[in-house]
Each structure stands twice: as C-alpha cells, then as structure tokens.
C-alpha cells in the first residue's frame with residue numbers, strides 16, 4: 071500500500087484531504103461526520119471575536135451549464151455562533167475526533183482580538199491555526215479578512231503577533247484578490263507562518279437576471295460582491311499555488327474548485343502538500359473521500375510514486391517566463407488546431 075500520510079506544518083495527518091473552512095465544518099455533527107468518513111484534517115468554520123455576525127439571506131448563487139455547476143457565489147460571513155457556543159463545540163469535537171483540528175480565526179483590526187482567539191483555540195486543543203486573511207465580503211469593510219490579505223505589511227504584522235503568542239503552527243489563508251500573491255505569501259513566511267492556504271474565494275458576481283436587470287443573488291432587490299468558488303476558480307488556485315511554491319519555502323495547502331481526486335493531484339503537482347475542498351462537500355457530503363483515497367492509491371501505484379512527496383511540485387517545476395517559452399516553441403501556432411481546443415475536440 072502506498073503512503074498517503076503527510077506532515078504539514080509539523081503536524082501529522084493520515085491523508086492530505088482536508089475539509090476546508092466553510093459551512094460543512096461549522097458544527098460538531100458535520101465535523102464528526104467528516105472525521106468518520108475518512109478525511110485527513112478539518113479546518114473549522116472561521117471563529118470570530120465579540121462582533122455578532124448575521125449573514126444576509128439569500129447568501130448563495132450558482133452558475134451552471136447543462137446543469138453542471140461551474141461557479142458558486144457566497145455572501146456568507148464567518149460563524150454566526152458565539153465563542154461560548156464554540157467552547158461547547160470544541161469539547162465535543164476533541165472527545166470524538168482523532169485527527170488534527172485546524173482552527174480558523176478572524177479578529178478585527180485590533181491585534182489583541184487575534185491573539186485572544188489564537189490562545190483560545192490553542193487552549194481548546196487545536197493542533198494548528200489558520201488565519202483568515204481572505205474573506206472578500208463584509209469583513210474588509212471593517213478592515214479585516216481580505217483587507218489584511220491585500221496589505222503585505224499587515225499580513226506580516228498580524229502573522230508575527232499571532233506566531234509569537236501561541237506555540238502551535240500558524241497557517242495564513244490568502245486571498246487571490248491581490249496583484250501578486252507570492253509577495254503576500256513571502257510576508258507570511260517572513261513573519262513565521264509554517265504554511266499558507268491558497269486560495270480563498272475570488273471576488274465576483276454570479277450573474278444578472280436580464281428580465282429584471284437584477285444582479286444575483288437577489289437580496290430584496292439588491293446584491294453585493296460575493297466570493298466565487300467551485301470549478302471556475304481552479305485555474306486561479308493552481309497558478310497561485312505554483313507561484314508560491316516557486317518563490318517561497320513555505321508549505322502550501324491548495325484549495326479552490328477541487329471536485330475530484332484528479333483536481334487534488336493537480337494541486338499537489340503544482341506544489342500543495344495538502345488539499346482542501348468546500349463547495350463540493352456542500353453538494354456531495356463527505357462519504358466520497360474513501361473513493362478519492364482509493365483512486366489516489368491506484369494512481370500512485372500506476373505511476374510508481376511511493377509517497378506524496380514524489381509528486382509535490384513536479385508540474386510547477388515546468389513553469390517558465392514567456393521569454394523562455396518563446397525560445398522552446400517548436401513551430402508556429404496552427405490556428406485551426408487551437409480552435410479545436412476551444413471547441414473541446416482536442417484537450418489543450
């Protein structure tokens with residue numbers, strides 16, 4: 071049997087598949103179900119400070135082609151449950167779940183809230199912390215979430231503050247809504263983060279009802295810029311992971327549009343040591359993970375990989391600047407052939 075266990079940020083996980091932070095990691099029932107189904111790790115729904123969150127309703131929207139989900143939008147905030155409720159949740163989780171728990175936290179614009187939450191999570195048995203510097207809606211308006219993730223100096227300061235106040239490893243969750251994600255990852259690394267998670271959702275609008283001139287989702291006649299997830303963002307996530315892999319030595323958890331085991335392998339080959347899935351777990355639950363693990367084992371068998379390290383980053387190492395590609399181009403583009411790629415007749 072091939073080895074799919076992984077050491078990520080100095081913590082050992084039985085396999086690289088994590089349930090990412092979101093509604094499917096928002097209470098003990100779901101978290102215990104994910105553990106029993108065979109997931110390797112769980113990132114809790116982001117836990118917050120004293121401000122009571124109430125997400126807007128409706129908060130979800132979908133973009134489909136031939137019934138297949140292409141993209142998903144959410145306007146969900148962090149958990150609506152208060153810290154004392156999470157106190158109770160953590161007791162249940164810690165007594166039932168035997169895989170490492172990664173607590174996702176988000177304070178406000180004041181350092182002290184981040185430190186308080188970090189210590190709270192460490193005291194309750196979290197094995198790692200994920201700092202949510204990535205939520206693109208609601209939170210940036212009060213100078214947290216993606217607002218922090220968009221400012222390299224703030225990423226450095228907040229990360230350093232948390233790193234120096236707890237003993238457990240810190241993972242920084244990055245927003246893709248920046249000019250150059252590798253520069254932000256570098257700041258997290260310089261501040262002492264063991265790993266980064268890339269990517270959080272991409273800021274977007276899921277569609278417009280053209281009969282009514284209504285942006286979607288329709289929130290009482292209005293809408294807002296939400297976070298896009300699902301298959302549409304996988305190319306953005308792959309590029310982010312590859313850029314970070316090539317320019318830092320921080321470990322990476324890849325997330326964004328992982329809808330089957332092959333998507334997960336793509337992320338690993340671009341440099342991710344672990345992978346996370348959220349939108350797909352909202353649609354399909356948790357049970358498919360045994361199938362993904364089986365497929366991963368047989369893929370490794372077929373390719374002769376004895377452990378995950380054998381494939382981490384192998385595709386990333388083939389990424390080059392445009393100038394280099396011009397030199398290695400073999401022939402002029404055959405435009406008809408390229409159009410056949412667009413039509414789906416050739417896999418490009």
Ligand SMILES: Cc1cc2nc3c(=O)[nH]c(=O)nc-3n(C[C@H](O)[C@H](O)[C@H](O)COP(=O)(O)O)c2cc1C
Nearest residue numbers: 090091092116144269270299300326327347348349
């Ligand atoms: C409904 C929903 C809620 C989410 N809530 C959080 C959250 O609380 N904290 C966080 O860091 N990311 C949150 N995310 C982002 C996901 O963790 C993930 O980064 C993103 O959805 C891309 O992965 P996916 O395509 O597998 O969903 C949320 C995503 C969705 C769809």
